[in-house]
Amino acid sequence: MEQLSSRYDTLISDTLFSSDPQQSGLSQMESHDIMQQLAASIDLHKLTSVFYAQLKRYLNVDSVTIKFPTGLLSMGDNSQANNIKTLEQVANHTILATLVYGFSNPLSPRETTVLNQLHKHFKFPLKNALEHHNVKQLALKDHLTSLGNRANYQETLQRLISQARRSHEAFGLLVIDMDNFKTINDTFGHHEGDNVLTAMADALRQSVRDTDYVFRFGGDEFCCLLPGSDAATNSKIAQRIRRFMQDMPILARHRVSCSIGSTQFVEQDSEQDLFNRADKALYLAKQSGRSCFKAA
Template sequence: MEERLKEAPCGLISIDHNGCITEVNNRYLSWMGYREEEVIGKHIETFLTKVNRMFVHTYFVPTIQLHGTVEEFYINLTNSAGESVPFLMNARRYMQDGVPVIDCMFIQMKQRIDYEMELRSLQKTTEKAYKDREEAFAQLEKIYLEIERKQDEILKMNDELLKLSNTDKLTAIPNRRFFQEELERHMERYSRKGTVFSLLMVDIDHFKKVNDTYGHLVGDSVLIQLAEVLTEEVRSEDRVARLGGEEFVVILPQTDAEEAIEQARRLNKVVENTKWETIDRLTVSIGVSTFSESDTESTILNSADQALYQAKASGRNCSIHFQEVL
């Protein structure tokens, strides 16, 4: 790695096609408390939490392979003390001597933490002012105003961070992170009340052909319009999210297997009959799964994925429930 990159004001690592770290700069090592020999040659998953490993496999890897870049990816890495450190990551995939390499840039999300520390400091000052009210009343008033201002800033920052972390940048609909939280919430409700729910895994048929024929800008336009169509066509209580690439998911609360497959087939027809802004025709394949007592977060997603695979193998532009795959 070039000397100026070694000392860059952001963390930099390079990953080979096997996911192993080949280069790392001093800023990253300083932030995380590692020596270079403790990082080089290690698989990137060594430094990821269990949840982040899933996000990397299900969103980061498919996106970087399809588009060559990933922007504003929220990720937590583990430092040498075993602590989780939040970052925003941008990545780019390129070929070096015929071998794919991924360069990753990390920016620490410290601003929010700094604001919270400053607020705590102001609160301590307020407590001290209370003890000597008569002598410091004017200062106390000033501190109150400052606390209110900082609280407003933190609330606004929290709203922005929450929206950023839960919204897909391209389509402006909920992203995988939001979907994961919704899935956990419905699983917990099922555990407490036995409230059934189903999933629709929606994948665009021959999307690579759309990109190859019309270009990625048209492909992005198709993704945006499909997100709008799905959102408009489902019920108000349903939740549509983009998993990544051309794959979307719909959570159907209080929906059994029969109702879910009926809804999926209706969406097949809606998409097929939609007038698309940039292409003549589009279809989707849909895999359907319904949560049961024996399911986990992994199995319900795997069931929908297997059903989707069967729908693709059955000629596309159709919907198949996992029960039909068994």
């Protein structure tokens, strides 16, 4: 694979605007239009989609991946991308993000110039979107466990339902309640209770796949959204949760267990239908005793 690694700050080389027709890039009118398009949204996902559309408008690009300190976002399909261009976005001597562009074929000198210009135009919109994204993520995070909070759950659920209805691919939901957690708070105090909740969050994070989502609803209630999961996968992840809980010293010391209700999304489900079904399964699990799993 061909690898090009470069940094861009407030200045850019004059060679991008070369008079050589073989290397001349975007016209001023095209650049102005692109910058207007990129100014239309501050949402990171929407902005990346707009930028990818502009890339495809001017280049035969297969994919773009944005790697930033708190995450990663990809557009397109890089399975056929044999030519990789890696460019960093830098502001005030700090790397904002690394962009990895995937192409099936090598770029001509002119295409390289156009890519550099597009990358430059993306800098300040991306900077603003990343700042907005980071503030938004803080508002969607549970401050004790660093898991997603209930608002984050709601936002993620709406997105997964929309995707599932387009792709006809189901996803799973686990609703989790710790057994007899109140006893720990009453006996050892809320500081110890907080330590138990933090350990529980760690056990959940280790139990799920990279593509899954974990949330704290509040108190000792948690849930997991599992894209592409079926009943068997839901059950397997529930077993992993119990196993990882046993490996957590503080959870083992207090003999902490949990009850889990499970279900899968079907196309006629509303958000409330899906949750109510998993919550009913959780109720049956709690009625069956400690450390139980029920599916609906």
